[in-house]
Structures are given as C-alpha cells and as structure tokens.
Amino acid sequence: MELFNYFRSSASYRVRIALALKGLDYAYLPVHLAKSEQLGESYAQVSASRLVPLLRDGEASLTQSLAIIEYLDETHPQPPLLPGTPAERARVRALALDIACEVHPLNNLRVLRYLVRDLKVSEDDKNRWYRHWVETGLEVVERQLSAAPATFCHGEAPTLADCCLVPQIFNAQRFNCRLDHVPQVMRVFDACMALPAFEQTRPERCPDAE
Amino acid sequence: MELFNYFRSSASYRVRIALALKGLDYAYLPVHLAKSEQLGESYAQVSASRLVPLLRDGEASLTQSLAIIEYLDETHPQPPLLPGTPAERARVRALALDIACEVHPLNNLRVLRYLVRDLKVSEDDKNRWYRHWVETGLEVVERQLSAAPATFCHGEAPTLADCCLVPQIFNAQRFNCRLDHVPQVMRVFDACMALPAFEQTRPERCPDAE
Numbered sequence: 001m002e003l004f005n006y007f008r009s010s011a012s013y014r015v016r017i018a019l020a021l022k023g024l025d026y027a028y029l030p031v032h033l034a035k036s037e038q039l040g041e042s043y044a045q046v047s048a049s050r051l052v053p054l055l056r057d058g059e060a061s062l063t064q065s066l067a068i069i070e071y072l073d074e075t076h077p078q079p080p081l082l083p084g085t086p087a088e089r090a091r092v093r094a095l096a097l098d099i100a101c102e103v104h105p106l107n108n109l110r111v112l113r114y115l116v117r118d119l120k121v122s123e124d125d126k127n128r129w130y131r132h133w134v135e136t137g138l139e140v141v142e143r144q145l146s147a148a149p150a151t152f153c154h155g156e157a158p159t160l161a162d163c164c165l166v167p168q169i170f171n172a173q174r175f176n177c178r179l180d181h182v183p184q185v186m187r188v189f190d191a192c193m194a195l196p197a198f199e200q201t202r203p204e205r206c207p208d209a210e
Numbered sequence: 211m212e213l214f215n216y217f218r219s220s221a222s223y224r225v226r227i228a229l230a231l232k233g234l235d236y237a238y239l240p241v242h243l244a245k246s247e248q249l250g251e252s253y254a255q256v257s258a259s260r261l262v263p264l265l266r267d268g269e270a271s272l273t274q275s276l277a278i279i280e281y282l283d284e285t286h287p288q289p290p291l292l293p294g295t296p297a298e299r300a301r302v303r304a305l306a307l308d309i310a311c312e313v314h315p316l317n318n319l320r321v322l323r324y325l326v327r328d329l330k331v332s333e334d335d336k337n338r339w340y341r342h343w344v345e346t347g348l349e350v351v352e353r354q355l356s357a358a359p360a361t362f363c364h365g366e367a368p369t370l371a372d373c374c375l376v377p378q379i380f381n382a383q384r385f386n387c388r389l390d391h392v393p394q395v396m397r398v399f400d401a402c403m404a405l406p407a408f409e410q411t412r413p414e415r416c417p418d419a420e
Contacts, residue, residue, distance in 0.1 A: 048353040049308060060297040064311070067303035074296040086284040087270040093277035097310075098259060101274070105315035114342065119325075119335055129329065143258040 001026040004046060004054040006033045007206035010104060010167030011065040012053040016206075017163045018069040020197035022076045026055075030208035033109055066100055069160055081160045092154045095144060095161035099168045103137030106130075107171060127175060134168070134177040138185055141165065145184035151191050158192060166192050170203060211236040214256060214264040216243045217416035220314060220377030221275040222263040226416075227373045228279040230407035232286045236265075240418035243319055276310055279370055291370045302364045305354060305371035309378045313347030316340075317381060337385065344378070344387040348395055351375065355394035361401050368402060376402045380413060 003019070003026045005012045019026055031037050031052045038050050047054050047063060055062045057075070062068045073081045082089045105111070107130050115121040115129065145153060153161035169189045172179060179186055192198045203209060213229070213236045215222045229236055241247050241262045248260050257264050257273060265272045267285075272278045283291045292299045315321070317340050325331040325339065355363060363371035379399045382389060389396055402408045413419060 048357055049304075049350045051312075051350075057297075060300070062297070062300045062304065064304035064307040066307055066311075067300045070303060071296050071300040074299070086281050087267075087272070089284070090270070090272045090277045090281040093280060094259075094272065094274035097274040097276055100307075101276075101311050101315050102261075105311050106321065111316065114339070115329075118342075119329070119331055119339065121329055121331075125329055129324070132324065132328075140259045140261075147258055 002029055002056040003027070004029045004031050004043075004052055004056075005206070005208075006031055006052050007203045007209045009033060009052050010171050011051075011100075013167035013170070013201065013203060014065040014163045015053045015055065015068050016201035017158075017166065017198055018072050018081060018160075020201050021079060021081065021158060021163075022072055024072070024076060028207050030206075032208070066096060066160070066164075069163060073160070079157060081158070081163065083154060083159065088154065091144075091148075092159045092161045095141060095153050096164045098137065098140050098144070099161075099164040102140065103133055103168060104164075104171075106133040107175075130175045131177045134172045134175070135181070138168070138172070138177075138179070138182045142182040142185050145188060149184060151188075153188055158195065158197070162188065162192050162198075165189065166198050212239055212266040213237070214239045214241050214253075214262055214266075215416070215418070216241055216262050217413045217419045219243055219262050220381050221261075221310075223377035223380070223411065223413060224275040224373045225263045225265065225278050226411035227368075227376065227408055228282050228291060228370075230411050231289060231291065231368060231373075232282055234282070234286060238417050240416075242418070276306060276370070276374075279373060283370070289367060291368070291373065293364060293369065298364065301354075301358075302369045302371045305351060305363050306374040308347065308350050308354070309371075309374040312350065313343055313378060314374075314381075316343040317385075340385050341387045344382045344385070345391070348378070348382070348387075348389070348392045352392040352395050355398060359394060361398075363398055368405065368407070372398065372402050372408075375399065376408050 005028055038052055049063045051063055053065055055068045062071055082092055112126055115126050152158050153165055215238055241253055248262055259273045261273055263275055265278045272281055292302055322336055325336050362368050
C-alpha cells in the first residue's frame with residue numbers, strides 16, 4: 001500500500017494511526033500541503049479530489065480519512081476499529097464525526113487562508129476562530145465520553161473515534177487551545193499516547209516532518 | 211423510531227431520505243434551530259451533543275447523520291445504501307464525506323452566525339464565503355462523478371452519497387450558488403428528485419416547514 005500524506009495533516013495522522021493499529025506496512029509518499037503541492041499537476045494525476053490523505057491499495061485509490069479507515073477495517077478486520085453491535089458502531093462513528101465534521105473542517109489550512117486572505121480577518125481573530133471551534137467542539141465530545149466513561153473513547157480498545165480524537169488534540173495544543181475543561185477527553189488522549197501506534201506515527205516522527 | 215429534526219437542516223434531510231428509501235415509519239419531532247431550541251434545557255435532556263438530527267430507536271439514541279444512516283443500513287439492509295465491495299463502499303463513503311466534511315460544516319447556521327456576530331464579516335462577504343465552499347466543494351464531487359458516470363453517485367441505485375448530495379444542492383440553490391459548472395452533479399440530482407423518497411422528504415414538505 002502507498003499512503004499520500006502530510007506530516008501535519010490531522011486527517012493523514014488518523015490514517016497513520018489506523019494502519020499502525022492494524023500492523024500494516026506502507027510506503028509513505030509526502031505531499032507538502034503548506035506549499036500547495038496537492039494542487040499541482042502531478043498530484044492531480046493521483047487524486048481527483050486533490051486532498052490528502054490518499055491510500056492506494058492495488059487497483060483501489062481511496063480518499064477521505066474516515067472512508068479509508070472503514071476500508072482498512074473491512075479488509076483487515078483484526079484488531080477491529082469498530083465495536084460489535086450496530087448501536088455501538090453508531091456511537092463510535094458519531095464521536096469520530098463530532099470531530100471530523102464539527103471541528104476539523106473549520107480549522108484546516110485552506111479555511112484559515114480564506115479567512116485571512118479573502119475576508120481580511122486579523123491574525124488574532126483567526127486564532128480566536130480556531131480556538132472557538134476546537135474548545136466548543138471538544139465540549140460535545142467530553143459530554144458524550146462522560147456519559148459512558150471507559151479507557152478509550154468507547155470501551156477498552158482504541159477505535160475509529162480515538163483515531164480522530166488524538167490528531168485533534170495535537171492541533172489544539174499547537175494553537176494553545178484551552179483543554180482543562182475536557183478532562184475525559186484528555187484522559188483518553190493520554191491512554192492513546194501510551195500505545196506505540198499513536199506515539200510512533202505522531203507528526204514529528206514522519207519522514208517529511210520539519 | 212423518533213426523529214428529532216429541523217426542516218431546513220440538510221443533515222436532517224439526509225436522514226429523512228434514508229428512512230424513506232428504506233420505507234421506515236417514524237415520528238417527526240421538530241427542533242427549531244433558527245430559534246436555537248437545540249441549545250435549550252429540554253433538548254439537552256435528549257441529546258448530549260445538542261445537534262440535530264437525532265434518531266431514537268428503542269434504547270438507542272443516535273446522532274450524526276452519516277452514523278445514523280450507516281446504522282439504518284445495518285439494521286434494515288434492504289434496499290442497501292452502500293455497495294457490495296470494500297473499495298466501492300469506500301468510494302461512496304468518500305463522496306458522502308466530500309460533502310459532509312468539506313462543504314457543509316463551513317456553511318451551517320452556527321458558523322455563519324459566528325462570521326457575522328463575532329468576526330463582523332459583512333453580509334456580502336458571508337454570502338461569498340458560502341458560495342465559495344459550495345462551488346469549489348461541488349467541483350471535487352463533479353470530478354469524481356465524471357471519472358465513473360452512472361445514474362446516481364455510484365451505480366444504478368441511490369446510496370449514502372446521494373443522501374448527502376441532494377440536501378447540499380438544496381442549500382446551494384437557496385444561496386444562489388453557481389451550479390452550471392457541475393453538470394454531472396446536477397444530472398444525479400435530477401435523477402434523485404424523480405424518486406419519491408427524495409421528493410416527499412424535501413424541506414418544504416416537512417411538518418415544521420415555514
């Protein structure tokens with residue numbers, strides 16, 4: 001398998017964690033988002049969506065981190081990244097989407113650039129925007145974790161939800177977001193980071209890290 | 211089943227379509243987002259995330275439209291809303307996420323409110339923002355549909371991807387977004403709207419429509 005990746009992309013980090021939890025090897029192909037390499041001609045040949053990450057597995061060319069992780073879970077079922085019942089799976093997917101749909105899209109690079117370049121928002125207001133969505137979005141996750149506390153987001157083993165939670169905390173820390181109001185979230189984060197699959201794939205450990 | 215819903219919420223519309231495609235009955239419980247009813251005390255008892263839609267099915271209380279639709283597909287498999295192979299399912303999920311993660315989160319009500327109230331963005335710039343993310347996001351979908359044209363987003367029957375595409379087009383039309391650059395998208399939209407499951411659940415037909 002080949003993973004088109006950027007060390008600082010949190011959607012990329014989600015997939016790196018899933019691959020590591022499954023014990024799968026892959027070639028790491030860097031795409032430099034801050035230099036807009038994903039918009040160039042050569043990456044357009046690889047990806048119709050021009051987004052990172054992208055996973056190539058034989059004939060299949062897969063985009064969108066959550067879809068890639070579901071694919072990995074279907075094609076390499078052990079260890080499972082989704083629990084056993086439909087209601088539990090729905091809870092894990094909803095937690096993942098609480099981050100992937102409600103927090104992360106508001107804070108990615110192209111959105112921050114649009115705020116500054118097109119809407120002429122000040123640097124301070126841009127940072128306030130970033131922190132607002134992270135801090136309020138993580139509150140939603142906190143309430144759900146508090147309703148059914150466990151070692152990880154759901155139960156005693158990491159799932160798709162943890163693959164999304166950890167990269168979001170890395171982003172939060174980079175932008176100095178408040179995190180003391182989400183103790184369950186941070187407890188789960190610490191439990192994840194004690195596992196090699198999360199620790200060894202962190203941004204600074206990527207081949208393209210700066 | 212009980213569906214907590216708002217007629218104009220496109221995430222709610224996704225779930226209404228899926229329920230209708232499956233032929234499932236449900237009680238429609240309106241939550242008025244424009245009046246911020248989802249933030250009130252009584253809805254806090256229902257939903258830890260305070261988001262709409264929410265589906266109650268017996269003991270299960272499910273949030274996030276994509277997680278709800280996957281749950282419905284697992285618990286009521288006919289007709290399927292995901293295709294038969296892992297790679298095809300990944301394509302459908304990625305198309306759904308291209309809308310649910312890349313377009314819709316930037317355009318929902320609380321984000322538009324933050325732009326205007328907190329960042330003091332003008333009405334014109336807010337509308338420009340809205341159209342920018344819809345128009346560029348739909349281009350991504352267009353490129354992927356063009357790569358494998360079919361009656362619906364994927365193949366000859368509607369899937370999770372169509373459940374996401376149609377509500378996004380309703381939003382686009384409401385905000386006068388350009389749509390002539392995405393002919394494949396609009397062709398699929400028309401194919402969907404010819405089906406009762408899409409037509410009979412459209413926003414104006416909801417019990418709480420204004």
